[in-house]
Amino acid sequence: MGMGRPRAFDADAALDRAMDVFWRHGYEGTTIAQLTEAMSINPPSLYAAFGSKEGLLKAALDRYTERRDAWMEKVVGASTAREVAERFLMEHADAQTDPANPPGCLLVQGGLACGTGSENVPFELAARRTRTEDQLRERFVRAKGERDLGENADPAMLARYLSAVTSGMCVMASSGADRNALREIAAVSLKAFDEQAKA
Amino acid sequence: MGMGRPRAFDADAALDRAMDVFWRHGYEGTTIAQLTEAMSINPPSLYAAFGSKEGLLKAALDRYTERRDAWMEKVVGASTAREVAERFLMEHADAQTDPANPPGCLLVQGGLACGTGSENVPFELAARRTRTEDQLRERFVRAKGERDLGENADPAMLARYLSAVTSGMCVMASSGADRNALREIAAVSLKAFDEQAKA
DNA sequence: AGATATCTGTAGTGTTCACTACAGATGTGG
DNA sequence: CCACATCTGTAGTGAACACTACAGATATCT
Numbered sequence: 001m002g003m004g005r006p007r008a009f010d011a012d013a014a015l016d017r018a019m020d021v022f023w024r025h026g027y028e029g030t031t032i033a034q035l036t037e038a039m040s041i042n043p044p045s046l047y048a049a050f051g052s053k054e055g056l057l058k059a060a061l062d063r064y065t066e067r068r069d070a071w072m073e074k075v076v077g078a079s080t081a082r083e084v085a086e087r088f089l090m091e092h093a094d095a096q097t098d099p100a101n102p103p104g105c106l107l108v109q110g111g112l113a114c115g116t117g118s119e120n121v122p123f124e125l126a127a128r129r130t131r132t133e134d135q136l137r138e139r140f141v142r143a144k145g146e147r148d149l150g151e152n153a154d155p156a157m158l159a160r161y162l163s164a165v166t167s168g169m170c171v172m173a174s175s176g177a178d179r180n181a182l183r184e185i186a187a188v189s190l191k192a193f194d195e196q197a198k199a
Numbered sequence: 200m201g202m203g204r205p206r207a208f209d210a211d212a213a214l215d216r217a218m219d220v221f222w223r224h225g226y227e228g229t230t231i232a233q234l235t236e237a238m239s240i241n242p243p244s245l246y247a248a249f250g251s252k253e254g255l256l257k258a259a260l261d262r263y264t265e266r267r268d269a270w271m272e273k274v275v276g277a278s279t280a281r282e283v284a285e286r287f288l289m290e291h292a293d294a295q296t297d298p299a300n301p302p303g304c305l306l307v308q309g310g311l312a313c314g315t316g317s318e319n320v321p322f323e324l325a326a327r328r329t330r331t332e333d334q335l336r337e338r339f340v341r342a343k344g345e346r347d348l349g350e351n352a353d354p355a356m357l358a359r360y361l362s363a364v365t366s367g368m369c370v371m372a373s374s375g376a377d378r379n380a381l382r383e384i385a386a387v388s389l390k391a392f393d394e395q396a397k398a
Numbered sequence: 399a400g401a402t403a404t405c406t407g408t409a410g411t412g413t414t415c416a417c418t419a420c421a422g423a424t425g426t427g428g
Numbered sequence: 429c430c431a432c433a434t435c436t437g438t439a440g441t442g443a444a445c446a447c448t449a450c451a452g453a454t455a456t457c458t
Contacts, residue, residue, distance in 0.1 A: 004404025005454040028227040029314030032446055042407055043447070049405095053446065102312075109312040112303065112373045115228030126374030160371070160380060161387045168367025172359070174311045175325030181359060188360045192391030203434025204424040231416055241437055242417070248435095252416065 011049060012063065014039040019060040023102040027057055027111045027121045057110070058124065064106055065128055072135050081143035085162060085193045088136065092166045093182035096173040108170040133163040152199040161196070165189045210248060211262065213238040218259040222301040226256055226310040226320045256309070257323065263305050264327055271334050280342035284361060284392045287335065291365045292381035295372040307369040332362040351398040360395070364388045 017038040021030050032053060036043055050056040075091070078084045096104050107129045114121045140155035169182050216237040220229050231252060235242055249255040274290070277283045295303050306324045313320045339354035348354070368381050
C-alpha cells in the first residue's frame with residue numbers, strides 16, 4: 001500500500017508565516033483567508049495539516065515556544081541573578097522592537113480577551129507566559145541557594161515582577177514605543193531588581 | 200412639529216453594560232447580539248444611539264475616560280511625586296482586581312491587535328493610555344520644578360515606567376493574578392521609582 | 399505497472415456577522 | 429386632537445466567516 005501524495009509545502013516555513021499574521025492581527029482579527037494567502041496554501045491543506053484555526057495557532061505557539069525556550073536557556077545561563085535579569089529585560093526590549101517581527105510579543109498580542117468559543121486562546125497564551133515566569137523563578141531559587149540573592153529576596157516575586165515589566169513593554173511596543181523607550185524602562189526595572197535582590 | 204418619541208432606555212446605564220462586555224471579550228470578540236442583550240435593547244436602538252459597533256466602543260471609552268480622569272485628578276492631587284506614584288500603582292492593583300469589573304483594564308483588554316477594518320480600535324485605545332501617561336508626566340514636570348524630584352530625574356521616563364508597569368499588571372490580571380500579586384509588583388516598582396526620583 | 403493513500407485546487411457549505419427596512423408605537427408642538 | 433418626529437420590535441439583508449465535499453494529482457509499496 002502507498003503512503004500517499006507528499007505535502008507540497010514546508011510546514012515549518014508555513015508556521016512562521018502564520019505566526020506573523022496572528023502576531024500582527026491577534027487570533028480573532030486573523031482570517032483563514034489571510035492565513036492561507038500568507039502561507040501560500042489553500043484551506044484544505046491548512047486543515048489537513050493543522051486541524052483548525054485554533055490548532056494552527058497552537059502549532060505556531062509551539063514553534064514560538066521552542067525558540068523562546070532556547071533563548072531562555074541562554075538567559076538563565078548567565079552566572080548571576082543580576083545578569084539573568086539584565087539579559088531578560090534588555091533582550092526583551094530589543095526583541096519587541098525588532099523590525100523582523102511585528103511589535104510586541106505574540107503571547108500578548110495574540111489576545112488577552114476573546115469571544116465566546118475562543119475562551120481557550122487567552123488561556124493558552126497565558127499558560128505560555130507563565131512558563132517563562134516559572135523558568136525565571138527556578139533560576140532565582142537556585143541563585144538564592146548560591147547566596148547570589150539576599151536572605152529576604154523572594155524568587156517568585158522577582159520573577160513575577162520581571163514578567164510584569166516585560167508584559168508592559170509589550171503593550172507599549174504594540175502602540176509604537178521605540179527601542180530606546182523600552183530600554184529605559186528595562187534599565188529602571190533593573191535597578192528595582194537590584195534593590196530587591198540584595199534584600 | 201413634534202420632537203419624536205423619547206428614548207426608552209438610559210444611555211449611560213446601557214454604556215456601562217456595553218463597557219463590561221467589551222472589557223470581558225475585547226472589541227473583536229464582542230458581538231452585537233451580546234451587546235444588545237446586555238444593554239437590554241434591540242439593534243435599531245443601538246445603531247440610532249451610537250451609529251456603529253465602533254461608535255459604541257468610543258462612547259463607552261469616553262465614559263471610561265471620564266471616570267479615569269476624575270480618578271487621575273485625585274492621584275496627581277497628592278502632594279508629593281512619590282505619593283502620586285504610590286497611589287497610581289496601588290490603586291491600579293486594586294482596580295484591576297476589583298470583582299465589580301472584569302479583570303485588567305479596558306484600555307488593554309479591549310484589543311492590542313485587531314483585524315483588517317478595525318485598525319482604528321487599537322489606535323484609539325493606545326491614545327487613551329497615552330493620555331494617562333501624559334497626565335503623570337505633567338505632574339512630574341511640576342514636581343521637578345518644585346525640587347520634589349532630583350536634578351537628573353526624567354519626568355517623561357518616570358511616567359513611561361509607571362505606565363509600563365501598570366500595563367503589565369493588566370496582562371497579569373487578565374490571566375488571573377490576584378490582588379496581592381499585583382500589590383507586590385506595585386511595591387517593587389515604587390522602590391524603583393524612589394531610586395530614580397532622587398537622582 | 400497497479401493499487402492505495404494522501405495531498406492539492408476548485409468551488410462551494412451552513413452559520414454568524416454587523417447592520418437595516420419597515421411598520422407600528424409614543425411622545426411633542428400647534 | 430392632529431401632524432409630525434423619533435423611537436421600538438420584528439424580521440430580515442448581503443457579506444464574511446470557519447470549514448469542507450469532491451475530483452484530480454502524485455507519491456509509495458507490492
